Amino acid sequence: MSINRADREEFENDIYKVEPISPNDKLQKHIDDGMFIKMGEHFRDIYEKPLVEPEDRTTATRVRESLTNGVEMIQADRQNDYGDALVSHQSIANFWNEYLERKMSCGTFVGLDATDVAVMLSLMKISRLAYKRKHDSVLDFASYANFALQFEENKE
Numbered sequence: 150m151s152i153n154r155a156d157r158e159e160f161e162n163d164i165y166k167v168e169p170i171s172p173n174d175k176l177q178k179h180i181d182d183g184m185f186i187k188m189g190e191h192f193r194d195i196y197e198k199p200l201v202e203p204e205d206r207t208t209a210t211r212v213r214e215s216l217t218n219g220v221e222m223i224q225a226d227r228q229n230d231y232g233d234a235l236v237s238h239q240s241i242a243n244f245w246n247e248y249l250e251r252k253m254s255c256g257t258f259v260g261l262d263a264t265d266v267a268v269m270l271s272l273m274k275i276s277r278l279a280y281k282r283k284h285d286s287v288l289d290f291a292s293y294a295n296f297a298l299q300f301e302e303n304k305e
Contacts, residue, residue, distance in 0.1 A: 232280045244272040267297035
């Protein structure tokens, strides 16, 4: 039989009420009262038994289902806003590939920096705006473009 939460809380509350063990007669009193035996039983129950009762193993299943439902709801919203996920991601990849190819063809490419990331995230927003115009996507686009501007100004 596993220790239930109420028993565990009672034990945790009781353990703090125990007076400190000292070499005087308090130690003998604890021994006489069987405190160490009781503590050993509690610790055995705590560490040898699972926290989750077999009949309550559905908790993990419920958590997994909640997460799955949450992800599905978000994905449904995203599909409504941006279209099919694969098509949307491929469109973003196309914009990024074009940007990177152009950057590399100029002979100045030495790696990505913060400005490149801001520009590429702006391109992601442009790709999404091509599917469906949303106010917050326009604001995000402007925000990323502003970051790119700030990053470039800080380089000077």
